[in-house]
Amino acid sequence: MKHHLLSLLLLAATPVMAQLRGNVEYNLWAPQKGDTLMIFAEKAYIRQTPSAKGTILDSLTTGNTVIAAKLNETELTMKGISAPWWQVKYKAGGKQKEGYVWLGLMSLGKYTKDTVQFIYGIDKVIPGAFKEAEPRYVVQLKALNTKHNVIDKKELAVDGGQYAISSEAKLLGHLGLDKVNTIVRLYFSGEACGIPNNYYYFAWTGNKLVPLPEKTTMFDAGAVSHDEVLLFPKEPGGQAGKIIRVTTDEEFGEDGETVVNKKTKREIYNWDGEKVVKQ
CATH class of the missing domain: 2.30.30.40 (SH3 Domains)
Structure with a gap:
């Protein structure tokens, strides 16, 4: 994650804290x-x-x-x-x-591909390192068969509090990756200016979930923007057997519109049908 690069740019907005005490009607x-x-x-x-x-x-x-x-x-x-x-x-x-x-x-969401059901939810919350720090949510993604037995599951830690006011998942299909039935994308958003949107990807091979590269986007109106795009083989600009991440950082001038500084980075990950390895 790139939050260590973005933290100094975040606004001081304080949306409702999901999963924290006193917010019964507001949760993920x-x-x-x-x-x-x-x-x-x-x-x-x-x-x-x-x-x-x-x-x-x-x-x-x-x-x-x-x-x-x-x-x-x-x-x-x-x-x-x-x-x-x-x-x-x-x-x-x-x-x-x-x-x-x-x-x-309860699960945060459930999605079905053929005879497999994918569900995800919060396993536990880890408090911030100090009083003002946001917590971390330990999230699990599970693949279930028709008898509700867990075929495989994966765990990840996501930034919580104001960084995760809403969440959803989506099945994207194989997007051109060999030996992949579908890609499961999890999304967590703070839904506020200057708060990152974080996307987590997992390839489903039919019997296991494989973590793929993640991406983050963030826009602070009139100040900076950080945008990451993942290109899969089936998409325009994609390459067979590869996942390409293109990162663009922009700084805006005093008028809040003119780009005064722009940096672009391109990273390539190779997919062999079982795992991804950064090139």
Whole structure:
């Protein structure tokens, strides 16, 4: 990541802190009534009341789903993650039931390619090194088969707090990479001027997830911009067996529009069907 190069350029904006105490209605999950939520944790207890001490009604595992019924503003912090409880509807033992589940156990998103389901979520939050520092989110991406067994998973740490107010994922197809079924892209954004947008890529080979080069973009209006573009083989300018990252940094003059300094860098990564190696 390039945050050590960008940190001095960030604005002092302070958006709502996702996953931090006191922001029950604002979090990366952002479910609405009627949404289908998928269990991300290995086990999630459905409780009679919105409390970690509430009577356990059922135990659901990774890949099971529930329907969001009503937000409860009771908040729980576990493994550094602060999130509310939701009253949910679900099926167990062939019966329709209701109960409460802690939102921190749910996936941030689910995506399907053929018979494989990809889900990602926050495993834990690491506090900042000092009081004013933003936390880090330890995020896991899991590939599940039709029986909800984990085929493979990968873990990464992303900047949290104001750097991760929203998130989404997307399946991009193979984009010309040999022996790749699809590429999974995770995205985390602060959605504010001067805050980076971070993209993380994983190749799915049919039995494992392989980390690919990442990219970051940032625009501070009238001051600087940092833009990284990844070119895959199938895209214009791409090359067979390679992933090309083009980085452009620009500084703007006093009028906020004229580019007074521009630097471009090009990096090439070779793909052999199993891994990437920087050239």
